[in-house]
Amino acid sequence: xxxxxxxxxxxxxxxxxxxxxxxxxxxxxxxxxxxxxxxxxxxxxxxxxxxxxxxxxxxxxxxxxxxxxxxxxxxxxxxxxxxxxxxxxxxxxxxxxxxxxxxxxxxxxxxxxxxxxxxxxxxxxxxxxxxxxxxxxxxxxxxxxxxxxxxxxxxxxxxxxxxxxxxxxxxxxxxxxxxxxxxxxxxxxxxxxxxxxxxxxxxxxxxxxxxxxxxxxxxxxxxxxxxxxxxxxxxxxxxxxxxxxxxxxxxxxxxxxxxxxxxxxxxxxxxxxxxxxxxxxxxxxxxxxxxxxxxxxxxxxxxxxxxxxxxxxxxxxxxxxxxxxxxxxxxxxxxxxxxxxxxxxxxxxxxxxxxxxxxxxxxxxxxxxxxxxxxxxxxxxxxxxxxxxxxxxxxxxxxxxxxxxxxxxxxxxxxxxxxxxxxxxxxxxxxx
Amino acid sequence: xxxxxxxxxxxxxxxxxxxxxxxxxxxxxxxxxxxxxxxxxxxxxxxxxxxxxxxxxxxxxxxxxxxxxxxxxxxxxxxxxxxxxxxxxxxxxxxxxxxxxxxxxxxxxxxxxxxxxxxxxxxxxxxxxxxxxxxxxx
Numbered sequence: 304x305x306x307x308x309x310x311x312x313x314x315x316x317x318x319x320x321x322x323x324x325x326x327x328x329x330x331x332x333x334x335x336x337x338x339x340x341x342x343x344x345x346x347x348x349x350x351x352x353x354x355x356x357x358x359x360x361x362x363x364x365x366x367x368x369x370x371x372x373x374x375x376x377x378x379x380x381x382x383x384x385x386x387x388x389x390x391x392x393x394x395x396x397x398x399x400x401x402x403x404x405x406x407x408x409x410x411x412x413x414x415x416x417x418x419x420x421x422x423x424x425x426x427x428x429x430x431x432x433x434x435x436x437x438x439x440x441x442x443x444x445x446x447x448x449x450x451x452x453x454x455x456x457x458x459x460x461x462x463x464x465x466x467x468x469x470x471x472x473x474x475x476x477x478x479x480x481x482x483x484x485x486x487x488x489x490x491x492x493x494x495x496x497x498x499x500x501x502x503x504x505x506x507x508x509x510x511x512x513x514x515x516x517x518x519x520x521x522x523x524x525x526x527x528x529x530x531x532x533x534x535x536x537x538x539x540x541x542x543x544x545x546x547x548x549x550x551x552x553x554x555x556x557x558x559x560x561x562x563x564x565x566x567x568x569x570x571x572x573x574x575x576x577x578x579x580x581x582x583x584x585x586x587x588x589x590x591x592x593x594x595x596x597x598x599x600x601x602x603x604x605x606x607x608x609x610x611x612x613x614x615x616x617x618x619x620x621x622x623x624x625x626x627x628x629x630x631x632x633x634x635x636x637x638x639x640x641x642x643x644x645x646x647x648x649x650x651x652x653x654x655x656x657x658x659x660x661x662x663x664x665x666x667x668x669x670x671x672x673x674x675x676x677x678x679x680x681x682x683x684x685x686x687x688x689x690x691x692x693x694x695x696x697x698x699x700x701x702x703x704x705x706x707x708x709x710x711x712x713x714x715x716x717x718x719x720x721x722x723x724x725x726x727x728x729x730x731x732x733x734x735x
Numbered sequence: 736x737x738x739x740x741x742x743x744x745x746x747x748x749x750x751x752x753x754x755x756x757x758x759x760x761x762x763x764x765x766x767x768x769x770x771x772x773x774x775x776x777x778x779x780x781x782x783x784x785x786x787x788x789x790x791x792x793x794x795x796x797x798x799x800x801x802x803x804x805x806x807x808x809x810x811x812x813x814x815x816x817x818x819x820x821x822x823x824x825x826x827x828x829x830x831x832x833x834x835x836x837x838x839x840x841x842x843x844x845x846x847x848x849x850x851x852x853x854x855x856x857x858x859x860x861x862x863x864x865x866x867x868x869x870x871x872x873x
Contacts, residue, residue, distance in 0.1 A: 328785070330822035333860075393782040439783035439809045720785055723804075729820065729827040731791030733847050 308418040311425060311448050311475060312545070314455040315398060315432075316412035318443045318470075321349035324390045325380055327441025328718050328727050336377040340365050343560045344381055344714060381715045389720045390440055397439060401432050404545045414452055416545050429471040448473040452543045453536035456493045457484070457511060475539070484512035484537075494533050499526060511537060555591070557582045558650020564603065565646045571600060572636040576701040578651045579625070579632040586623040586653055587686055593653035594621040596628060598635045603647035610646075612639035621657055624678055625685075628653075629699060777867055783810035785863065787820065787827070794818065794829055796844035799868045805829070807863035815839065818865040823856055829865065 317323060321339040326332040336354035338347045347363045357375055359368065365379070372379055391410045399405050402415035419425060429446040436444050447459025454474050461483055462472035477483060488510055490500035495514075502525060508514050515537040522530040532542045557578040565571050575598050586592060599613035614635040622628065632651055688696040719725035778784045789803045797818060799805065805820075813819045815834045820827055821841060830841035830851065841851040841859070853859055 330827050330862075331825045333822060333825065396782045435810075723786065726786045726788055727827060728788045728790055729805075729829050731789070731793035731828065731843075731848060733791075733793075734849055 308420070309423070310403075310416050310418050311473075312451055312455045312541075313402070313415050313417060313425075313429070313446055313448045314408075314412065314452070314459040315415060315444055315446050316459060317394065318445055319349055319351055319355075320391075320411035320442070321382065321387055322351035322354070323442050324387050325383070325716055325718075326351060327390070328386075328720060329716070332378060336375065337380065338372065338377055339380050339382055340714065342382060343562055345560075348382070379714050383716050383719075385721055386716070386719060390442065393440060394436065394442060397436060398432075401428075401435070404547050406545045406547060414455065414545055423476065425473055425476075426471060429473075430469075433470060443470065445470045446472075448475065450475050450539045451536050451541040452545075453493055453533065454539065457487055457537075460487060460491065481512050484515060485510050487511040489514050492533070492537075494529070499530070553654070553656055555582050555585050555589075555593075555653040555656065556650055557585070558599075558648060560648045561646070565649070566642065566644075568637070568640045568642070571640050571646060571649060572633055573701055573704060574649050575632050575636045575651055576629055576699065578649070579628050580699055580702055582651050582653050583623055583625040583628050583682075584686055584689070586656070587659075587682060590659045591653075591656045592621040592623040592659045593628070593656055594618045595654040596631050596635070597652045597654065598632055598639060598649070599652070600639050600646045600649035602644050606645065606647070608644050610641060610644040612641065614638040621655075621659075623659060624682060625699065626678065629701070633701075777806060778808075780808050780810045783863075784808050784866075789829060789868075791848075792845055793848035794831075794844040797831060798870075799829065799844070799865075800870055802871075804869040805865050806867040806869070808866045809863035811864040811866075813861045813864050820862045820865060821851075822858075822860045822862050823851060824858060827862065832861070 337351040339349040341348045404416045406414040449455040458472045458474035462468045597615040601611035602608045833842040
């Protein structure tokens with residue numbers, strides 16, 4: 304019976320996820336060095352194994368490495384989040400079919416629970432899953448298995464570190480646990496922050512094994528129940544459950560960094576207006592409406608200036624109507640503008656989201672139903688036109704003015720799995 | 736305005752208009768079903784299915800023409816006789832997986848295009864199995 308078998312937890316993550324997504328739908332990139340840049344083509348945030356082998360470092364600003372990458376023949380891409388999002392959705396759904404419960408932890412990692420077979424060996428399951436995902440999506444997985452989430456995470460680390468693991472490590476079934484835990488530095492432990500690891504090191508606790516065996520009262524005194532929980536998990540007790548259901552979205556944020564910093568008031572207003580248009584459409588697509596809107600802006604983290612402001616407005620009537628939201632956002636944008644600073648990022652936040660019910664509204668601001676019906680139809684029409692023409696059909700005038708600050712994505716890969724105009728093409732060649 | 740709405744939903748459920756239901760109920764009311772959704776009927780493994788476009792007429796004898804849209808299921812294991820997408824020398828190609836003298840090879844369905852043998856190409860990887868092709872007659 305399933306209920307009597309022992310449940311294991313695995314942390315499954317995709318190796319070099321963004322680079323693998325690009326390689327999986329573009330044969331030219333197979334076995335070639337590929338790197339992906341962060342928003343605004345800022346830093347290197349993903350590398351294919353081939354790029355890794357060339358000693359290209361994560362986090363390097365692109366402009367610093369540009370020449371070298373060119374010389375080495377590395378293909379460079381801007382982040383293509385619609386592709387990565389689609390492959391992630393496919394990955395999580397495929398994983399779901401091969402485990403009991405799944406908690407999606409990030410775009411490329413998930414905790415899953417799985418019962419151990421009679422012989423307790425989960426390696427065959429993990430090997431099958433790895434080859435299935437590789438065949439279906441061209442993505443290579445690392446699978447770490449343990450009694451709980453923390454130990455699954457540790458096992459995942461070990462699977463990456465140990466060459467002969469072939470991407471799979473089961474911490475609950477190893478005979479040499481102490482040695483492996485000694486190889487994990489305390490600051491690499493999930494849930495242990497900078498301050499805590501500093502304190503632990505001052506106490507002579509350097510690795511996961513020493514933390515596991517530490518005097519529990521000492522941990523409770525300094526780190527409280529959270530520290531104790533970490534220690535218990537490391538010992539193999541199960542403290543954190545798998546969280547199956549995603550908490551319902553309580554806010555929608557649209558924010559971007561600017562390609563060129565903004566100093567003019569009208570540019571900030573325009574940027575926020577464009578984000579507000581996006582956020583409103585997003586709410587409508589999820590049948591949500593907002594009753595609190597905030598906007599924010601800030602200077603670059605790397606600049607010597609430091610300025611950040613936000614402004615907020617609570618609404619009497621919840622809405623997802625772009626016209627209404629635009630008016631509010633435009634007004635709020637004036638409150639956060641400051642001509643003395645070079646602004647590098649801004650965003651809008653739709654909060655207090657509730658499910659959208661047709662024509663529900665408060666008595667104070669009562670409008671004849673026909674008005675609302677008309678503007679609702681307008682929104683529907685705009686949304687469907689945009690859906691049909693790939694967000695290029697219709698927008699508000701404010702979004703159409705020429706802009707200089709837009710995000711740099713000069714190296715965006717043109718291939719897509721979600722837009723029929725950009726699907727991969729097979730070009731057949733005749734005999735020469 | 737609702738005219739545009741009809742193309743946007745993936746799966747539209749037809750409803751009768753108010754003007755009819757205000758009078759006598761339509762005799763068809765109980766028989767209204769959902770519209771046909773091709774995704775549902777053509778694709779059994781949606782998470783491993785991809786769309787690609789063909790350029791060229793290398794598969795003309797198999798009925799696949801230039802500019803056709805093809806649907807590829809990567810979860811299927813290719814068998815001889817299947818039309819497949821392979822990666823060869825950094826490019827996609829569409830061919831029929833075939834067998835001659837006990838040896839697998841990739842066959843073009845047009846004599847103007849080359850076949851590929853696994854023996855001569857070390858770097859062949861079968862990417863997925865073609866399950867449908869869609870041709871536009873307009």
